[in-house]
Amino acid sequence: EDKVVQSPLSLVVHEGDTVTLNCSYEVTNFRSLLWYKQEKKAPTFLFMLTSSGIEKKSGRLSSILDKKELSSILNITATQTGDSAIYLCAVGTSGSRLTFGEGTQLTVNP
Amino acid sequence: DAGITQSPRHKVTETGTPVTLRCHQTENHRYMYWYRQDPGHGLRLIHYSYGVKDTDKGEVSDGYSVSRSKTEDFLLTLESATSSQTSVYFCAISGLGEGYGYTFGSGTRLTVV
Numbered sequence: 001e002d003k004v005v006q007s008p009l010s011l012v013v014h015e016g017d018t019v020t021l022n023c024s025y026e027v028t029n030f031r032s033l034l035w036y037k038q039e040k041k042a043p044t045f046l047f048m049l050t051s052s053g054i055e056k057k058s059g060r061l062s063s064i065l066d067k068k069e070l071s072s073i074l075n076i077t078a079t080q081t082g083d084s085a086i087y088l089c090a091v092g093t094s095g096s097r098l099t100f101g102e103g104t105q106l107t108v109n110p
Numbered sequence: 111d112a113g114i115t116q117s118p119r120h121k122v123t124e125t126g127t128p129v130t131l132r133c134h135q136t137e138n139h140r141y142m143y144w145y146r147q148d149p150g151h152g153l154r155l156i157h158y159s160y161g162v163k164d165t166d167k168g169e170v171s172d173g174y175s176v177s178r179s180k181t182e183d184f185l186l187t188l189e190s191a192t193s194s195q196t197s198v199y200f201c202a203i204s205g206l207g208e209g210y211g212y213t214f215g216s217g218t219r220l221t222v223v
Contacts, residue, residue, distance in 0.1 A: 001169075034211055042200060042214035043153075088152065097168070098212060100145075100153040 006101035023089030133201030
């Protein structure tokens, strides 16, 4: 059974702090690892990492895939209150399916 | 939400009644998915479809059935709703499948009383 584990489950920081969210996985036929941000409604896509693209960056957010350790981290620098959300990690396998982790609830206080 | 809509947005139903949730897309994407989201479990796959009339089960398919008679519509039916099916249901679409990014609908909040 495919498994994705995220840590921590929740995190409270102050504006300006840097945070690191973790995702580890045990799956068969790994194809990709994706990060999503979920505020009040639907998850929105942040990054996709694959064997050919193990590092992605967009503004204050960056992510790295470690295929040896079967894990990924999502870094957010200079956090803002608008970064408060649930961050979901998902792993794509053959058969067009994504397996999601439980998510990390990030709260950024002013 | 990028050409994907779910209906209804909210529903309250009684235990034992059948319920159908609808997902409609205008992107002509091949792959469609139904997930449920619950505290402590994250998003779990119920069923998915890789084409018209082609569907398969996910990890929590018991008590649910799906149909896809047209590319644009993917229906999720709770055959006889139970309180354990109270959840938020998300539909997602993907044009490429194989682990590529999904686009999610806005969700349906279902309460079974």
